[in-house]
Amino acid sequence: MPKPPRARAAALTATAVLLSSVLAACSGGDSKDEDLSAQKLDWKDCTAPSQAEGGGDAPSPLPNGTKWQCATMKAPLDWNKPKGDTIGIALIRAKTSGSESTRIGSLVFNFGGPGGSGVTTLPAFGEDYAKLRTRYDLVSFDPRGVGRSAPVKCESDQQLDSYFQQDATPDDAAERTKLLDNTKEFNAACEKNSKKVLAHVRTTDAARDMDLMRQVLGDDKLYYFGISYGTELGGVYAHLFPKKVGRAVFDAVVDPTQDAEQGSLGQAKGFQLALDNFAEDCTSKTEDCPIGDTAQDVKDRIAKLLADLDKKPIPGIFPRELTQTAATNGIAQALYSKDFWQYLTEGLEQAYDGDGKILLALSDSMNGRSENGEYSNITAANIAINCADDKSRYDSAYVERKLPEFRAASPLFGDFLAWGMVSCTDWAVAGAAEHPDVSAAGSAPILVVGNTGDPATPYEGARKMVDALGKGVGVELTYKGQGHGAYDSKNKCVQSAVNGYLLDGKVPAAGTVCS
Structure with missing residues (x-):
């Protein structure tokens, strides 16, 4: 999976639109000598x-x-x-x-x-x-x-639905192979459909x-x-x-x-800090925090939710389910703005009761998916630009060696962001610089x-x-x-x-x- 885009406004606009619904229910030119x-x-x-x-x-x-x-x-x-x-x-x-x-x-x-x-x-x-x-x-x-x-342009809307449902934090050899195969297929589709640019x-x-x-x-x-x-x-x-x-x-x-690795590790620390601040904010208010008694309890319950989703997803926005990857992505999206902490709280409450709609809507927003199932090209462009810019290429063995460092930076987001480093593996274009x-x-x-x-x-x-x-x-x-x-x-x-x-x-x- 790509690392979360470093964007604010576009993602937050889409979030508001999606949540309102859920809560309510290369063009080339001719050569020109000019x-x-x-x-x-x-x-x-x-x-x-x-x-x-x-x-x-x-x-x-x-x-x-x-x-x-x-x-x-x-x-x-x-x-x-x-x-x-x-x-x-x-x-x-x-x-x-x-x-x-x-x-x-x-x-x-x-x-x-x-x-x-x-x-x-x-x-x-x-x-x-x-x-x-x-x-x-x-x-x-x-x-x-x-x-x-x-x-x-890379994969179709239907292929992207599958791509974003995959397990982006593999726990064994079979899951690791599937993630790498999916990444290779996505990157090959980008080369096939957008080679010129x-x-x-x-x-x-x-x-x-x-x-x-x-x-x-x-x-x-x-x-x-x-x-x-x-x-x-x-x-x-x-x-x-x-x-x-x-x-x-x-x-x-x-x-x-x-470099790309240091940037991903920095994001792991940044999102963990934001999660810590979110948990402290919820539990420090005069009324009871509905998702935990203490800040640590909030984070422990989130970790358990993600572990449970890894074994068995829950219903999301029909017919799609809320997977561990989608939930992690949705939580990250809500942490981009304090304005969306209320939605994160409500989304977690829902998920604990077996309903993954809000967290999946948040994940959809991060991924550029509209309510009608169509995707913007933000993910394709994000990967293409990052891979054209970043010289580093990381294989699965390297990521596995780095997992302890990423987990120390963030118990919740560490694996997710570490495995995101394989996005540019087998990319068609060499990266420009470190x-x-x-x-x-x-x-x-x-x-x-x-x-x-x-x-x-x-x-x-x-x-x-x-x-x-x-x-x-x-x-x-x-x-x-x-x-x-x-x-x-x-x-x-x-x-x-x-x-x-x-x-x-x-x-x-x-x-x-x-x-």
Whole structure:
């Protein structure tokens, strides 16, 4: 199984939709000898998202009536052959609510993943950025390989249902062989259906797309807001184009110094911390916690539930069952935001009574599955981008040697995240590097926001990003909170600091702490 995507907004939007229901009951182009930076975008009212983007309805206008507009930008399929075949990069924008005289430019968002569709996510959270829209056009996009931008395609919806029901934490040789065989089949399907694009979905490719986007949007500098994996993308952009960085914010920061194994181990620690905080929160309230008497009791009961599900799944969303893997995935999804802890509590209550609907809905959200059984391509894109980026390849023997370390980091999530490291085994494309290069000497200041309770991108990554960006570039801000990301927590201190920098160029003091 892939490691949990380092995305916030897209996953949480899907979670809300799925839970409301449950609780209620590569496009290639011709070779063109042209200057792509001179292309004119044909902005039109947005249509409904494609299934690869997650499906659903066309985005509703903002409260003041501003309509979302969409366009497609041509980019080289292979940046080493800029005059060769092109692909389309899907963009979305909401024009500034301010005057042209006060407009700074376009503020480009990447919400993470890798694999999340910015075209569907930005409208879902557009109102949260109303203050920023007073001086910017809000812009986001589907990175290459994602959504409507030459999407990576692997298995069918029916095959994915089976893929996500598999036992992702094998206990014996037979289960291990089945997991590896399923991984090999999935990866072979990706090569068969998406061979043309697999070598061209690296983060460095997406960063070059962003610089082309900057030029096409008419900006001398890139104004950027990266969340989760979007911080890694932003760091790579700053490394490649340090003199083109305008004002940039990195929120929910990926540690750029870690290889794939270290990143997975960090997530194990991060999700365990979030689970500890969830259990403490439930049992510290004045009313009785319905899922345990003490924090340790809560975690012990969850561990027993998962052990029982490993032997015998329970009914989920008909006709699918809640397996151990799906339950673990669903618990992880709920830990992305404190707003969903209530659903985790209710989902666990249900599961203890033999009903797995809520936990399975949470797992579906993580995996990009809609109520009608169709999947977005977030999993395919997530694996493709990670495997194209990460040089390391791990076999089952290596994972087994590492299991004690992962279990020490997290008794609940350790096995799950350790075995996720085999996702790139037998991948068709070699990985680019052990970890991204984000050194950015000469860049404008970049505001780096770390959240002490972040499960998916642990807090320590913010300091590592600041150090890796280089002296005088990264400016660290700490948020003492819970969940994945800080700005969308609506903490006034965080938002004031971020808005002050993006709108007025006021760099907060390094080491500022918000709580």
